[in-house]
Amino acid sequence: MEGFxxxxxxxxxxxxxALDKLPGELADRGVAHPLVMTDAGLMKLGIAAKLTDVLDAAGVAYEVFDQVPPDSSMDVVxxxxxxxxxxGCDGFVAIGGGSVIDTTKGAAASLACEGVDFATLQGSEILQHDLPPFIAVPTTAGTGxxxxxxxxxxxxxxxAKLSFASYKLVPHVAILDPALTSSLPPKLTATTGMDALTHAIEAYTSIQKNPVSDAFAVKAIELIAANLPRACAEGGDVDARANLALASLMAGAAxxxxxxxxxxxxxxxxxxxxHIPHGQAMMMLLPHCVRFNLHHGVHAGTYGELLGHLSPKRAAELGPNATPAERDLAFCDExxxxxxxxxxxxxxxxxxxxLGVERDLLEAVAKQARYDGAALYNETEITVENALDILNATY
Structure with missing residues (x-):
């Protein structure tokens, strides 16, 4: 085994x-006046109020910023x-999806560096200072x-979307409460769930994978396969919602x-x-990218290892004598x-x-994708032509 x-x-x-534990977690970290981060949609739907009601009942004073846009921006950070x-805040509580949590990460990192512009911290492990206390409360089961x-x-x-990576950015506490995701409509439940599935599959096939990330990824795939259809069909299914939230977290950790x-x-x-929503983009691209990798001989046999976790029925139909190539193709078909x-x-x-994307934009998207940091972890090089082929197939 190689080191990891x-x-x-x-x-x-x-x-x-689980949300009832929030005041105690704040007290344990010495937070008396947190800034609650959310977006206007969650305020309007009353979902953010479920959190602030808990703070009110516990007598916790707080401030609210509810103008996080769907795509977080440097200006907002x-x-x-x-x-x-x-x-005069002394900690963060982020309630929302990936944009809200990422915005909070950015603002906290800027404060940790004495207010430096977050743009100067782009890259990997540039951040050297600890964040203020930071509790994340996701309202979607997707980004992790x-x-x-x-x-x-x-x-x-x-x-452009800029990526920042540092273990200093990891929230200190994650609170997963199914009551916060039960009102997600089926369409958004599906795209966020497929986002989490993409995280798990890409983690399992990354050149940097390891046995622990594999275990998290496999369990996430099993939970998503078993619970995403249920959560879409019955939004109030508490068990399905809790399992999806856990799957998203495990895929994120992977x-x-x-x-x-x-x-x-x-x-x-x-x-x-x-400006395509992230979960929507992941869902559309995932099968086309898997097919691309298989066509180029990448991850041969590895995708097939996941077939039984994604679709036990399809795996049983193939039987124990199916070849790795047959399992790979069946996984892609699924x-x-x-x-x-x-x-x-x-x-x-x-x-x-x-989604209103002009075909003329695809070449620019392909060129930018070629130099995205995530491309480094694919086993085969991603050329502009490759990316353009995938985009045309998705068009």
């Missing part, structure tokens, strides 16, 4: 009524850092940002250590240049079938053309 490292320093609190200092060392923030001037690959390289560019199911049942779009 695995880190998941976040304290995880998961299950029904710097605005939040200034607000935190001006209001509550346990990852990565923050993705948009540079609106350059129309890729935070093993990293991701070609799906994310292209997906980041689609987000930055075409991904296309999953997308077709969520498209046919809930109207999830599967083509870039349906």
């Amino acid at each position: 490292e695995f880190a998941c320093p976040t304290k995880i609190i998961c299950g029904a009524h 710097n605005d939040v850092a200034r607000l935190f200092a001006a209001r 940002s509550e346990v990852t060392l990565v923050a993705v923030v948009a540079d609106t001037q350059k129309h 890729f935070s250590n093993a990293m991701v690959g070609i799906v994310h390289a292209i997906g980041h560019s689609l987000g930055g240049l075409c 991904l296309f079938a999953l997308n077709a199911f969520y498209h046919d049942t809930y109207g999830v779009p599967l083509a870039l053309s349906k």
Whole structure:
């Protein structure tokens, strides 16, 4: 066995009524006046109020920033850092999806470096100072940002998504409460669930994978396969929601250590240049990228190892004598079938053309994807031509 490292320093609190533990976690970290980070949609839906009600009942004073955009931006990160200092806050509570949590990571990192512009910290392990106390409360089961060392923030001037990676960025506590995800509509449940599935699959096939990340990834795939259809069909299914939240976290922990690959390289560019939501991009690209890798002889046999975890029924139909190549192809077919199911049942779009993307933009997306950091962890090099072929297939 080759040497490896695995880190998941976040304290995880998961299950029904997990949110009730928030005041105690703040007190344990000496936080008396947190800044609650969220977005306008969660405020309107009353989901953020579920958290602030807990703080009110415990007598915790707090401030609220509820203007996080769907794609976090450098400008917002710097605005939040200034607000935190001006209001005398001493910790963060982020309730929302990946954009809210990533915005909080950025602002906390800026404050840890005495207010330095977050843009100057781009790259890997540049951040050297500890963040203020930071509790993440995800409201989607997709990004896994509550346990990852990565923050993705948009540079609106350059129309690019910038990646920051440091173990200093990992939240100190993650609270997973199914009550916060039960109101997600089926379409968003599907795309965020497929986002988490992409994290797990790319972590399992990354050149930096290790036995611990593999274990997290495999369990995440099993949980998503068993619970995503249930959560879409019955949004109030507490067990399905809790299992999806846990799967998202486990997939996040897996890729935070093993990293991701070609799906994310292209997906980041689609987000930055075409403003495609991240989960939507992951869902559309995943089967096409798996097919690309298999066509180029990459991960031969490895994808097939995941077939039984994704679709026990399909694995049983193939039987024990199926060749690794047959299992690989069946795995890829299952991904296309999953997308077709969520498209046919809930109207999830599967083509870039349906999302208003102009074909003329695809070459620019491909060029940017070529140099995305995630491309480094794919076993084969991603050329502009390769990325363009995949984008055209997704168009």
